[in-house]
Amino acid sequence: MSASITNVADLSDRSIMGDDRLVRTSRVAYVVAVISLIAAAFVAWKQNDPHGLAMIWLQNGIFVLTLSLGAFFFVMVQHITNAGWAVAIRRIAEAQAANLTWIWVLFLVPMFWLLITNREWNGFGHGLAIIWPWADMAHLTEHSPAEGAIVAHKTAFLNPTFFMIRACFYFAFWALATRWFLSTSRRQDQTGDATLSTKMRYAAAPCLILFALTSTFAAVDWIMSLSPAWFSTMFGIYFFAGTCAGGFSIIAIGCLRLQAMGYLRGVITAEHYQDIGKMIWAFGIVFWAYIAFSQYMLIWYGNLPEETVWFLARQIGDWAWVSVALLLGHFIIPFLFFISRWMKRWRGTLAFGALWMLAFAWIDIYWLVMPVVPHDVATFTTYDALASAYATTSTGLGNPLNYLMLVGFIGLSIGSATGRLSRGSVLCRRDPRLNESLQFENI
Numbered sequence: 273m274s275a276s277i278t279n280v281a282d283l284s285d286r287s288i289m290g291d292d293r294l295v296r297t298s299r300v301a302y303v304v305a306v307i308s309l310i311a312a313a314f315v316a317w318k319q320n321d322p323h324g325l326a327m328i329w330l331q332n333g334i335f336v337l338t339l340s341l342g343a344f345f346f347v348m349v350q351h352i353t354n355a356g357w358a359v360a361i362r363r364i365a366e367a368q369a370a371n372l373t374w375i376w377v378l379f380l381v382p383m384f385w386l387l388i389t390n391r392e393w394n395g396f397g398h399g400l401a402i403i404w405p406w407a408d409m410a411h412l413t414e415h416s417p418a419e420g421a422i423v424a425h426k427t428a429f430l431n432p433t434f435f436m437i438r439a440c441f442y443f444a445f446w447a448l449a450t451r452w453f454l455s456t457s458r459r460q461d462q463t464g465d466a467t468l469s470t471k472m473r474y475a476a477a478p479c480l481i482l483f484a485l486t487s488t489f490a491a492v493d494w495i496m497s498l499s500p501a502w503f504s505t506m507f508g509i510y511f512f513a514g515t516c517a518g519g520f521s522i523i524a525i526g527c528l529r530l531q532a533m534g535y536l537r538g539v540i541t542a543e544h545y546q547d548i549g550k551m552i553w554a555f556g557i558v559f560w561a562y563i564a565f566s567q568y569m570l571i572w573y574g575n576l577p578e579e580t581v582w583f584l585a586r587q588i589g590d591w592a593w594v595s596v597a598l599l600l601g602h603f604i605i606p607f608l609f610f611i612s613r614w615m616k617r618w619r620g621t622l623a624f625g626a627l628w629m630l631a632f633a634w635i636d637i638y639w640l641v642m643p644v645v646p647h648d649v650a651t652f653t654t655y656d657a658l659a660s661a662y663a664t665t666s667t668g669l670g671n672p673l674n675y676l677m678l679v680g681f682i683g684l685s686i687g688s689a690t691g692r693l694s695r696g697s698v699l700c701r702r703d704p705r706l707n708e709s710l711q712f713e714n715i
Contacts, residue, residue: 281710282537288701293533294694298687305683312676319673323396326382326403328673331641333378334494335518335634336681338511340375341487342519343368344450345512346551348483351453351469351476356708357547359700360539364526366457367689368519369450374688376443378681383439387432399432406430406500416647422501422578430497438493442486449479454692457700464702487512499645502582506567513563517556517602518633521626524548526689528623535698542617543712549616549625556629557610561603577650585643588658589665594639602632613714634678642668 282288316325343365350358350365358365383400390399397408405412406423413420423430453472460468488508496507504510527540527548571579586595606629615621652658668674700706 288699290694298691301687309680338515342515348476356705357712359709372446513560524626553610588662
């Protein structure tokens with residue numbers, strides 16, 4: 273028999289209601305976050321590298337954002353498919369997704385500050401150009417005429433005003449949608465109204481369409497336009513696969529941690545963990561690798577200089593080792609690790625695998641954001657000449673600022689999600705499909 277049959281679900285308040293245990297966890301997470309961010313500010317002051325600080329802020333901000341976007345997608349896909357198995361774990365995903373109600377602060381406040389002050393950054397241009405070179409076309413054209421000529425045709429889309437309008441729209445949709453799904457789910461906890469499940473299922477369809485559009489355009493705006501002359505029509509779906517890798521992994525870790533604290537005893541079983549593991553394996557590993565390979569293969573086959581230079585920048589110096597590490601750590605090793613059903617059902621191995629995927633989801637974002645395409649790349653006649661000239665290129669992974677800011681942002685994310693869970697039930701306790709979820713058994 274499966275664990276879902278032999279285990280008895282504990283639906284007492286001690287098992288399903290948030291209390292001081294989560295409050296304490298939230299406070300600890302916030303304290304760690306504040307200490308880490310203060311330390312990060314000190315290190316940034318000592319380093320005196322505004323561009324480096326801005327890039328590390330962007331990379332870690334996007335990583336924490338993907339964790340909530342992945343959880344948001346998880347919530348919507350469970351509703352639209354009317355999936356009963358996920359009811360036992362859906363509240364954890366809803367709480368993580370609801371971080372999108374405040375994550376905009378990490379992005380919009382610094383962006384608006386850069387835009388309004390329009391300060392000149394030595395070597396990078398004015399305002400937003402410290403991160404996105406297209407934001408100061410005069411500076412870009414002066415220092416890289418060929419790139420400037422290409423980007424000049426994109427200014428109707430790539431300009432600071434429209435860029436900020438789009439960013440506000442993305443965050444407004446994400447914040448309002450995730451807040452509505454969580455509040456509606458909690459209202460069902462109180463009323464037991466089964467029609468609320470139908471409303472959420474109907475709302476999930478248009479929300480999924482808007483999710484696809486906003487996440488794709490956000491990936492183009494904030495990551496792809498870092499190299500504004502480069503483009504890939506597959507970049508949005510690649511970014512989506514990355515959000516699944518991180519978002520589904522953080523849901524698995526949240527479930528495991530809550531049960532370790534004494535919540536959801538007998539509610540979440542090995543059956544549920546196996547399905548979470550399946551989703552990590554399918555979306556975050558196999559689908560990610562398929563899209564990554566397809567994007568690389570098509571650009572390699574096309575052999576167009578304006579496309580291939582993006583990958584060249586990730587194959588020179590120490591970046592070559594990061595590219596190899598992603599191939600091994602984001603695909604080959606976890607593919608083999610998770611392919612067995614037992615690795616997904618055992619809590620220890622699932623926890624290890626989920627943490628592993630979180631680490632490589634972070635490295636993936638780092639690999640997308642940090643490399644710089646050499647401005648003189650067109651002057652080299654062979655790849656070997658380029659690789660030799662840039663053989664000493666460093667990845668910057670040893671910079672402690674990377675990890676201080678990561679811990680700070682993760683601490684804010686955990687503190688917010690656990691604090692939200694502490695203020696109500698950690699289980700969708702009156703969802704009409706709850707009994708189906710409690711009896712769920714894999715075939």
